[in-house]
Amino acid sequence: MAAEATCGAGAGSTGSLAAAVGMSNVTSFQRRGPRVGGADSGGPRLMSIAGTRPSVRNGQLLVSTGLPALDQLLGGGLAVGTVLLIEEDKYNTYSPLLFKYFLAEGIINGHTVLVASAKEDPAVILQELPAPLLDDSRKQELDEDIYNHKTPESNSKMKIAWRYQLLPKMEAGPVSSSRFGHYYDASKRIPQELIEASKWHGFFLPEKISSTLKEEPGSLTPGYIKLLQFIQNIIYEEGFDGSNPQKKQKNILRIGIQSLGSPLWGDDIFCTENCDNSHSLTKFLYILRGLLRTSLSVCIITMPTHLTQNKAVIARVTNLSDTVVGLESFIGSERETNPLYKDYHGLIHIRQIPRLNNLICDESDVKDLAFKLKRKLFTIEVRDFYVSYIKG
């Protein structure tokens, strides 16, 4: 049976934690303390960091993306040490929301947050984070919003679209007061005190790039080199990788990188056909993966993949990311006026889910997903356009 795996001296891991006792029925049971210097993790310790929970399948440490519905689709949450890549929608309307939910979740849980952007000052981004929905007010919010056309029929058997009875019901609202995953009110701002109480680092490209550059390794764009060094510095200084025996970090570093690959970062991979530096972005993603796998951090990247027609680049970027989610909004397309889609604002595609420490992954059975931004909540639902078509 599984011995206490020491996972190699200093070798990277995706942060599988000391699994809770109840999960000992699989041989992937790993009792492993946090990789903090190793000096005091003599015996097995249950690691409990705020805002994380172990995966049901293999004890992997998961964090919430800020959207409980998305967590459900990704198999419980985002694994620590991985990258979530969001393919931006065409006019960049909804992907900043997902970006902000992720960061807000970090602030609420007390994680350290690192925001990198080439167009907005990170301080401004943090001011605009949505406010969390508290327990007492959220029931009122949801009662107003429950005009859900499924509920009157959910008890009676469906006669026409009977196949939809078999589909799992997506949770539209908070089901329990768990501390994993919160709901946010997109119309309100996060209280200033929460931001001031939190620990955050900002990387604003125009500020960092003006300094003179030394001889840099590789063919990466200077902006990417600076960002990687910044991230590596934070990870090392604050002890997220366990290499610093003085710093016993039991927290998660949430990294958010906005619009990576856009021309604002100095990278023209999405703009030109055969650019010189066509491997800059992929090298960046590879080295970032190396940094994440060896530390207690998780990263969200939004990328304007709609700018390019080059499927090869998108395929390579997808292979170098762990979880990939694509947003397709209906704004400006013919679907906006299509009665089949009138209840929704766009489609959400889960393009890839990683297989970490496992031969299989938790793929959701439902592939046809749409999202809508209600007045205050961002919800993801199974696209049941047959029902809405019949209702008119």
Added chain:
Amino acid sequence: MDSAGSVVSVAPQLLIQSAGSRSSECSRNSITFSTSPLTGRSRQDVAWSRRGQSRERSCRLHPGRRAHDPGKLTLLCDAKTDGSFLVHHFLSFYLRANCKVCFLALVQSFSHYNIVGQKLGVSLTVARERGQLVFLEGLKSSMDVFFQAHKEPHPLQFLREVNAGNLQPLFEFVREALKPVDNREPAWRCPVLLVDDLSLLLSLGVGAVAVLDFVHYCRATVCCEFKGNVVALVHDSGDGEDEENDILLNGLSHQSHLILRTEGLSTGFCRDVHGQLKILWRRPSQPTAQRDRSLIYQYKIQDKNVSFFAKGMSPAVL
């Protein structure tokens, strides 16, 4: 001509035996070899072996191919699906067959391969300590290369180079790892080079021709000189969009002796059948007057093994 396999216990088994577990999924009628596709080879080549009352199932997908068959290049290819389970299989298979393995693990961390390997019955840490496994962890090494300046050549030195680098330092690493050392270590069987994966090298700025050169050098050394095997994974984008990848894939396909190609189902996502595996045996050095042998299986990946069945014969469907 490959000798038809006598039942050799060394013969590689693609389906990891799981005694008494969920092999009830492979029902008795799941594969009928009387209608073996395409070839008319005898049934003993690909056979389900049942041992008495125990419900173990094993499927020998490499007939007659013993671990010490010298000098074969096996190409693993996945098209729009994840073929990494094949890499895990080959790693655990060769380690259990007591071969010396050099694993260029560029995609994931050591602990990932270790944990999956433990599910499949091998311990990579033990193998590494014994000297049986030489493990190049690409992620960790790339950070060393990138953040610290090295004077001496590093296997992943091409990450530092501005122009498309060549893979000579990587080849030197492989040769150093697999060259036979006399008198000191216990006699391992044939050396094996396992690469996961070659398409990643293209993403990191190496040209397709450089990767093909690297594979050529590795074959010349590992296959011909050291009498070992080479197994490599390449992704297939499928649309013809990625020209460099297509050059690499076509070039390797012509050099390989065995091609295992995993694809998704053409009809879309299915919970019970995860994909399809095409097996193609080739003889690259001989003129092929006769058609190359090929087989198609569908598979479902489970927690600790992969079950194979003939097309349309998934237990979920029957």
